[in-house]
Amino acid sequence: MPSPKAKTRSQARAAARLAAVQALYQHEMEGTAIPALLHEFHNHRLGQVIEDVEYADADVAFFDDIVTGVDARRDEVDRAISAKLAAQWSIDRLDKPMRQILRAGTYELLARSDVPTAAVISEYLDVTHAFYDRREAGFVNGLLDAVAKELRG
DSSP states (O other): OOOHHHHHHHHHHHHHHHHHHHHHHHHHHHOOOHHHHHHHHHHHTTTOEETTEEOOOOOHHHHHHHHHHHHHTHHHHHHHHHTTSOTTOOGGGSOHHHHHHHHHHHHHHHHOTTSOHHHHHHHHHHHHHHHOOHHHHHHHHHHHHHHHHHHHO
8 A cells, every 4th residue: 555645646646647738738729838837737726726626736846847848849749649640640630638648648658767657658547537438548548558668668
């Protein structure tokens, strides 16, 4: 059984991942600049109650790393995803929330060697369940697993 401290850290990272996907979605939809987006999430979303929904306390540094990392390495991240899509699919054909889930997960696989592969995939399956049904979760699992094999061996 994980210690309370480990569990709290895990929950904070899970909240950071979900918030990062939401922030990346907002960035794509509205074109909000990354610094403004980080400021908004730091001050108005992470750990707040909005419309009777309490946003969990998130690991802010982890959130910032995912959002800024995906933005800075978008071409590299998108190439890794595109390489694993079926021939007739492009990353632009994926719906916007799916694109952000895959980008965030791929970024972690690419840049966060401190996070075990199984943890990355499992956590982004949880994020996927917040937006989609089982079929899409299977797609995320398969794609992130393929990307992990390519990036992490």
